[in-house]
Amino acid sequence: MAKLYYKFGAMGSSKTASALMCRFNYIQKGINVLLLKSKLDTRSKENEVESRIGLTAPCISFAENESITELYEKANEEEKIKVVIVDECQFCTKKQIEQLREIAEEIPVLCYGLKTNFKGELFEGSKRLLEIADSIQEIKSVCECGKKAIMNGRFVKGLLVTDGNELEIGGDEKYRSLCWSCYKKEQNKAIVYEKILKYLKIFDNMDNAGEWSGDTAIDNIIIHTPHVIYDEEVNNFINDFKSFQTKSPQKVLLIDDNIATLRKISMKDKDFDYMMNLISFTLKLEKSKPGLLKTLIEEGTITKWLKQIKKCVN
Template sequence: MPASGDRRRHPAPAHLRFFHGPMDCGKSTLALQVDHNQRRQGRHGLLVTQGDRSSAPQISSRVGLSRDAVEVDAATDLRLLVRNRWADGHRVDYLIADEAQFLTAVQVDQLADLVDDWHVDVYAFGLTTDFRAHLFPGTQRLLEVADDVQRVQVEVLCWCGLPGLLNARVVDGVMVRSGETVVVADTAAVDPADTEGGSSPAVRYQVLCRRHYVRGELGPTTAGPGQLSLS
């Protein structure tokens, strides 16, 4: 027990919070709102991302909001990133990691170290599952070690009107279930003219309910129900 005259104070405990959900549920919008609220209280943050839909080093939302961020990859040591900021004389009271599903398990543990050893609040935002309905490695580790896990409450609807839960990858109008785990694309329909004459297929994502994900049905079109490819 410290003496009664000891006025030393321990830093307030920090937390690792993880917000997750399917595409289009507003994760990036929430990340920017958290950053705004923190900055209004005079706190200084570091924003990181990888593979943002804008293809730029920023966090961007589909409602038109964006803010510059540091682009990271699997080789980035997030602890060193923060410590270098401190060495340059910049405060880092909190860290916001968007697209956190792309983090490695080691990087998630680095975030936990920043919380536990350096008292930096961490807010991570990411997809729950990939296009195969499997947890991303970063998501899995965050679910295992985060202090607080919350599903983003903005409801995403499947074309049938049921809650959308799973992210389907659509290549040239056909749902696929195999391929590279990470292919950056958005949920907007792809204009065929953008890929006409080129070798790159038109790739997009569509959020489906579990039933229509299992069936591979993308919704009624002029050509009938969406098709499913297992290749």
């Protein structure tokens, strides 16, 4: 029985490869397949569907304002079409999905594509398919951590982007399929990065990060408890970093807490997460080693670390 099928998955779930294998199976049995894809998909050539693993097949590309019904009827005149397969079906308009719905009254229509965009919101085509498809099937894929991937994260220069156009293809963006917790982690990383970058300039010109204090008089007896009353900007820095400390799982840094060891850490091959954790670790140490941050800021070590963080992103 003819049905409208929607097979969705996150990026890298081999949807296109599945679509092409499905086409191949029909063709092997002598069944004519009409393979379609949206012109909005510019990853491969216009009249070709190409999967990441290298499979390719000729197809007909359609624009947003084109009628799929007309394309189908025209193809049907040339040879009797028995199955329609659509790749990247999320790019179809609501109207085009409804046209596919009508075609599915006669022959099977299989739609392969994403469910949600990089913001985690439904595409127009995906929404209509979820509403009116006869069969909805998920093609599962895994996140880098091993959990099921549900989000399609868009990354520019290594940082997650949550704003912008659905279709903006600038060339330097990359997509990674992630589980919810890894997506949140990446989101937090991008937020903290934006916040802390300004301190590069501030700390670069800071000769005095704070004043030593500690002599408290109780009943005329002087109690010596040294600590540093930090400059307002330093306190802001500590606070901005707290959001990273609380929301992100910490990697264990295998370094001792000696200031000389901290100074000597080579910046070579240190990645974003390492650097962020290093600063977190240092801020925690300030409690048991008062003045540590003052020294590291004034001598330029913190600036060096922030520069490395910037380098990791750019």
